[in-house]
Amino acid sequence: MSGAPIEIEVGLGARCYPIKIGSGLLEDAAYWCDAVRGRHVLIVSDEHVAPLHAARVQEALLGCGVDAPIETLSAGEAHKNLDAAARVFDALADLGATRDACVIALGGGAIGDIAGFAAACWMRGIDFIQMPTTLLAMVDASVGGKTGVDHAAGKNLIGAFHQPRAVIADLDTLATLPEREFIAGFAEVIKTACIGDADFFAWLESRADALLARDAAALTHAIATCCRCKAGIVMRDERETGERALLNFGHSFGHAIEAEAGYGALLHGEAVAIGMLLAARLSVRLGMSNDGDTQRLRALLRAFGLPAGCPPHLEADALLARMRLDKKNRADARRLILWRGIGRAEIVAGVEDAEVLAALRPEPTEAGGG
Numbered sequence: 001m002s003g004a005p006i007e008i009e010v011g012l013g014a015r016c017y018p019i020k021i022g023s024g025l026l027e028d029a030a031y032w033c034d035a036v037r038g039r040h041v042l043i044v045s046d047e048h049v050a051p052l053h054a055a056r057v058q059e060a061l062l063g064c065g066v067d068a069p070i071e072t073l074s075a076g077e078a079h080k081n082l083d084a085a086a087r088v089f090d091a092l093a094d095l096g097a098t099r100d101a102c103v104i105a106l107g108g109g110a111i112g113d114i115a116g117f118a119a120a121c122w123m124r125g126i127d128f129i130q131m132p133t134t135l136l137a138m139v140d141a142s143v144g145g146k147t148g149v150d151h152a153a154g155k156n157l158i159g160a161f162h163q164p165r166a167v168i169a170d171l172d173t174l175a176t177l178p179e180r181e182f183i184a185g186f187a188e189v190i191k192t193a194c195i196g197d198a199d200f201f202a203w204l205e206s207r208a209d210a211l212l213a214r215d216a217a218a219l220t221h222a223i224a225t226c227c228r229c230k231a232g233i234v235m236r237d238e239r240e241t242g243e244r245a246l247l248n249f250g251h252s253f254g255h256a257i258e259a260e261a262g263y264g265a266l267l268h269g270e271a272v273a274i275g276m277l278l279a280a281r282l283s284v285r286l287g288m289s290n291d292g293d294t295q296r297l298r299a300l301l302r303a304f305g306l307p308a309g310c311p312p313h314l315e316a317d318a319l320l321a322r323m324r325l326d327k328k329n330r331a332d333a334r335r336l337i338l339w340r341g342i343g344r345a346e347i348v349a350g351v352e353d354a355e356v357l358a359a360l361r362p363e364p365t366e367a368g369g370g
């Protein structure tokens, strides 16, 4: 892709920020240097992304007269914890970072979450810029201001809402993304269609091949559609008191599956893919939707090479126990995101354990869970 990036504005009162999607953005500070206010800038990345992409950001900053060190963290969900956040605090302290310092999160959703959380905490909140390098982070994690780290008791249990000053999604970074990670990102793309955009769902059905071939125009359309949808929801419900919870379609099941399988066994997107199918299946059980839409979802997940069934070795009772810890629950009732069909997700409270268990048990047709 060439030409000017697509720009989407996220308007949250005075805290308005742009999402820019295009090629060649990292090395051209003209696209993002106005989001850097002071002289202290820390680039936070991980061991895989830093050697591939950090030098371009660092050099672009040097061109603006800013000498920014790189803090390279271990990659992956197993390292998204308070120790990683502490490494960022130490690097900010070494830098002598003041209130106008800026953290640049260069990496996937894990780096965005850790670096954003550290920025939210340092001096009670300094600026940060999201530079997502995975498809999942471009379409979901980098937008909306949720930051945080995991605790042994569960995923993302420690965190803060902290909006970035800008989101810079450079499509060139996707060229180095491993295939399995790339495919996992489509789970969140499909989720966007599932919750509120039946036309986008149909478009994905027709464009799966182009997207999987990393066609720049198709990818740009998909990423921009997801960012517009998420930005709209975040603008209406920043703190997740209502509508924003819809973005968790498939996630209550998915988080339980991810944890029960052992972090690292399944990628976040893969677990979400399975979770969406379980949510669709539960919706049928509760009489909210018909099986035809569940089958369309299953077919679309398969077309993208995503898993479309729960790994058979995971026990339904253990998954249910994990789901009780879900952050979307209220003290008095479980809350799940289900759907009335493609493009029509809803928050549903008080679903009985027996119904959830029945949805969690493998269907005879799901041999091998794939």
Ligand SMILES: NC(=O)c1ccc[n+]([C@@H]2O[C@H](COP(=O)([O-])OP(=O)(O)OC[C@H]3O[C@@H](n4cnc5c(N)ncnc54)[C@H](O)[C@@H]3O)[C@@H](O)[C@H]2O)c1
Pocket: 046, 047, 048, 049, 052, 075, 076, 077, 080, 107, 108, 109, 110, 111, 113, 133, 134, 135, 136, 137, 140, 141, 142, 143, 144, 145, 146, 147, 156, 173, 174, 175, 176, 177, 178, 181, 184, 268, 269
């Ligand atoms: N804050 C939010 O709103 C939000 C939303 C969704 C997901 N998340 C979080 O995002 C995380 C998952 O994000 P993810 O899927 O991006 O995983 P990730 O950040 O763990 O990255 C996946 C892997 O790809 C590597 N990688 C990243 N970009 C690369 C590139 N361009 N080239 C080569 N390798 C690259 C990373 O080093 C890592 O090994 C989870 O922790 C999840 O909880 C947050």
